[in-house]
Amino acid sequence: MPIQYYIALAACLFCIGVVGVLVRRNAIIIFMCIELMLNAVNLLLVAFSKMYHGTAYAHDVNSTAGIEGQLFVFFIMVVAAAEVSVGLAVIVMMYRNVHSTDVNFLNRLKN
Amino acid sequence: MTNLVYLVPLFPLLGFLINGLFRKSLSKPAIGIIGSGAILASFLVSCSLFGSVYSATHGNPGQVIPTTVLFDFINTSSFKIQFAFLADQLSCLFLLIITGIGFLIHVYSTAYMHEEREEHFGRYFAYLNLFVFSMLLLVLGGNFVIMFIGWEGVGLCSYLLIGFWFKNNNYNYAAKKAFVMNRIGDLGFLLAVFWLLAKLGTVDYHEVFSAASIAKLTPTDITAITLLLFVGAAGKSAQIPLYTWLPDAMAGPTPVSALIHAATMVTAGIYMIARSNVLYSLSECAQHVVAIIGLATALFAATIAIKQNDIKKVLAYSTVSQLGYMFLGLGVGAYTGAVFHVMTHAFFKALLFLGAGSVIHAMHHEQDIRKMGGLKKHLPVTHLTFLLACLAIAGIPPFSGFFSKDEILAAAYAHSPIYWGVGVATAGLTAFYMFRLYATTFLGTFRGTHDQEHHLHESPSAMTIPLIVLAVLSVLGGFLGVPEVLGGGHWLHHYLSPVITSEKAHTLEHSTEYMLMGISVALAVVAIVIAVSRFSKRPQLDDATGAGKVLENKWYIDELYDAVIVNPLLKLAGFLKNVVEKSGIDGIVNGTGRFVHYFSRQLRLLQSGLVGSYILFMVLSIVVLFLVFWNQTIILQFLQKIF
Numbered sequence: 121m122p123i124q125y126y127i128a129l130a131a132c133l134f135c136i137g138v139v140g141v142l143v144r145r146n147a148i149i150i151f152m153c154i155e156l157m158l159n160a161v162n163l164l165l166v167a168f169s170k171m172y173h174g175t176a177y178a179h180d181v182n183s184t185a186g187i188e189g190q191l192f193v194f195f196i197m198v199v200a201a202a203e204v205s206v207g208l209a210v211i212v213m214m215y216r217n218v219h220s221t222d223v224n225f226l227n228r229l230k231n
Numbered sequence: 232m233t234n235l236v237y238l239v240p241l242f243p244l245l246g247f248l249i250n251g252l253f254r255k256s257l258s259k260p261a262i263g264i265i266g267s268g269a270i271l272a273s274f275l276v277s278c279s280l281f282g283s284v285y286s287a288t289h290g291n292p293g294q295v296i297p298t299t300v301l302f303d304f305i306n307t308s309s310f311k312i313q314f315a316f317l318a319d320q321l322s323c324l325f326l327l328i329i330t331g332i333g334f335l336i337h338v339y340s341t342a343y344m345h346e347e348r349e350e351h352f353g354r355y356f357a358y359l360n361l362f363v364f365s366m367l368l369l370v371l372g373g374n375f376v377i378m379f380i381g382w383e384g385v386g387l388c389s390y391l392l393i394g395f396w397f398k399n400n401n402y403n404y405a406a407k408k409a410f411v412m413n414r415i416g417d418l419g420f421l422l423a424v425f426w427l428l429a430k431l432g433t434v435d436y437h438e439v440f441s442a443a444s445i446a447k448l449t450p451t452d453i454t455a456i457t458l459l460l461f462v463g464a465a466g467k468s469a470q471i472p473l474y475t476w477l478p479d480a481m482a483g484p485t486p487v488s489a490l491i492h493a494a495t496m497v498t499a500g501i502y503m504i505a506r507s508n509v510l511y512s513l514s515e516c517a518q519h520v521v522a523i524i525g526l527a528t529a530l531f532a533a534t535i536a537i538k539q540n541d542i543k544k545v546l547a548y549s550t551v552s553q554l555g556y557m558f559l560g561l562g563v564g565a566y567t568g569a570v571f572h573v574m575t576h577a578f579f580k581a582l583l584f585l586g587a588g589s590v591i592h593a594m595h596h597e598q599d600i601r602k603m604g605g606l607k608k609h610l611p612v613t614h615l616t617f618l619l620a621c622l623a624i625a626g627i628p629p630f631s632g633f634f635s636k637d638e639i640l641a642a643a644y645a646h647s648p649i650y651w652g653v654g655v656a657t658a659g660l661t662a663f664y665m666f667r668l669y670a671t672t673f674l675g676t677f678r679g680t681h682d683q684e685h686h687l688h689e690s691p692s693a694m695t696i697p698l699i700v701l702a703v704l705s706v707l708g709g710f711l712g713v714p715e716v717l718g719g720g721h722w723l724h725h726y727l728s729p730v731i732t733s734e735k736a737h738t739l740e741h742s743t744e745y746m747l748m749g750i751s752v753a754l755a756v757v758a759i760v761i762a763v764s765r766f767s768k769r770p771q772l773d774d775a776t777g778a779g780k781v782l783e784n785k786w787y788i789d790e791l792y793d794a795v796i797v798n799p800l801l802k803l804a805g806f807l808k809n810v811v812e813k814s815g816i817d818g819i820v821n822g823t824g825r826f827v828h829y830f831s832r833q834l835r836l837l838q839s840g841l842v843g844s845y846i847l848f849m850v851l852s853i854v855v856l857f858l859v860f861w862n863q864t865i866i867l868q869f870l871q872k873i874f
């Protein structure tokens with residue numbers, strides 16, 4: 121499949137994620153939207169590394185080009201998992217205190 | 232003695248302050264005594280001033296009366312204006328007229344205004360004193376600026392006094408009209424003063440009228456300055472086209488009308504031009520304009536006066552007409568004649584107004600002459616003095632009006648027979664309308680209600696004594712200026728000769744002068760006979776029709792002004808208010824506010840603490856950065872082009 125399809129799909133996912141972060145107020149949904157953006161980036165990394173690997177493989181069968189992209193995906197997944205664990209803990213604590221997961225509700229803290 | 236000059240205006244000022252500040256606590260007699268006493272004191276000082284000026288210069292006409300400087304009024308590097316008084320022959324004559332007649336009017340007012348409440352009584356006398364004070368400042372000022380202060384002062388006081396009964400809105404409109412019309416004229420006066428300052432750097436009379444200053448002025452300068460001064464004079468002295476305020480000024484109490492019309496305010500224009508006679512004599516054009524405007528006003532106002540039915544309106548138009556005469560005199564270079572007519576006119580016009588006031592008083596504020604008639608036997612003193620005044624204004628010898636009017640007419644004849652012809656026709660009209668007024672008011676049978684007839688009474692002595700004094704003056708006043716042809720020496724001419732240096736000597740044959748006098752007197756007598764025979768018997772005056780209707784409505788000049796000037800101005804003002812102000816100016820002002828408000832709201836999002844808005848800015852910024860990087864070659868080229 122041409123690379124453009126992957127790029128388009130990733131862009132769509134990323135935009136959905138951005139818009140979700142911008143317009144929703146529920147912290148959990150914002151979290152999920154952030155995951156969506158991360159996954160859009162993951163998708164791009166995988167697609168580009170596969171494409172890069174494909175062109176390098178044609179010249180040299182033993183080539184390992186493109187492996188960095190795959191590695192980055194794992195890094196991102198790990199970091200995302202860590203973030204989710206911390207973030208969810210924050211959200212749970214927040215819910216316990218104020219019985220709401222509305223992020224705008226928390227702007228009271230600024231005072 | 233000349234250092235007493237400052238006392239003359241000081242007394243009325245003190246009277247104004249006392250009566251004005253304590254009007255609620257002073258009793259009516261006290262107010263009357265303070266008000267009248269202040270003017271009497273001024274009159275006495277004026278008499279002594281007059282005496283000293285007369286004795287100082289008698290037989291020594293070359294002597295210049297020095298200016299009395301009180302303090303520096305305006306002092307800049309380029310010019311200096313002093314607060315200075317000049318009591319020379321001309322101003323002393325005016326001082327006597329103003330304070331003398333002013334005093335009589337004050338005495339008269341104590342009786343005429345007696346029905347007013349105490350505080351209004353005090354307010355009235357305070358205004359009167361302020362009026363006299365302003366007028367004294369006007370004639371005493373040693374330069375044009377001090378004259379202008381007094382000039383504005385009388386304008387203000389006329390506004391206050393015309394609108395004295397301020398609960399009547401029509402009276403307020405009349406006051407406003409007088410004020411606004413005077414301001415139009417004042418603009419001309421001010422421009423003339425500025426012009427003088429710009430060209431000469433001084434406004435002091437002695438300096439402006441000196442040969443050195445005149446040499447600095449081009450003929451165009453002189454014509455422009457004199458014409459601008461005349462605009463001011465036309466406003467204050469009610470000449471075409473700025474005369475319509477004066478008949479409306481009848482809204483004020485009758486003694487005020489007497490004061491405005493006889494002794495103060497309207498003579499200011501004559502005074503100013505007589506004072507500036509040196510300049511006027513140098514400009515043919517200005518003289519022609521003055522003479523023609525004066526003559527036109529005289530005739531025009533006289534035609535209107537024929538058909539007026541309000542006793543005070545007739546007198547008001549008569550004043551406008553007589554002022555026109557004075558301007559005719561000024562225009563043909565007979566400055567003494569004009570001043571002489573100011574003086575005699577002050578006597579008989581004050582008498583006429585005070586007599587009219589006496590009639591109105593007796594008739595319980597009825598002013599329509601159609602409802603009068605036959606007052607002769609009820610008001611003997613008023614009747615006799617009024618008759619004398621009518622004879623004087625009609626120009627019957629040897630009453631005062633004859634001499635002064637004839638002097639102007641003779642000078643007009645020497646200038647141009649056409650001027651004389653129109654002038655004599657006006658004199659005939661004057662005799663006609665004055666005796667129409669006299670006959671309908673005092674002769675025939677009473678036409679008012681029975682109740683009014685029952686209450687008819689002669690006025691108290693505080694009113695009749697001023698009438699008698701003025702009547703004596705009206706009868707004898709003319710002998711101050713008996714012309715040479717009638718065997719007199721014309722005292723006034725000699726007296727004023729140091730001030731009025733540019734008088735045109737008119738040389739007429741004695742036989743011609745006799746003929747001119749004969750014609751004008753004969754015409755006046757015929758007019759009187761017609762008027763008396765026509766109006767004394769007829770019990771009712773019909774409503775006018777045709778041409779009479781036009782005259783009764785004053786040639787529809789007020790309507791014309793309304794249509795041509797007032798209404799367009801009101802429309803323009805409405806347009807400016809509703810369109811330019813509301814949507815233009817307000818739009819800009821409110822728009823600025825709204826703009827700032829909007830942007831502050833947007834900027835506030837930068838630190839609202841809301842994660843959503845932060846992220847939005849972040850995303851938008853990223854988008855902008857992307858756009859910049861993608862187009863950076865174009866942007867760089869553009870920057871290179873403009874720097």
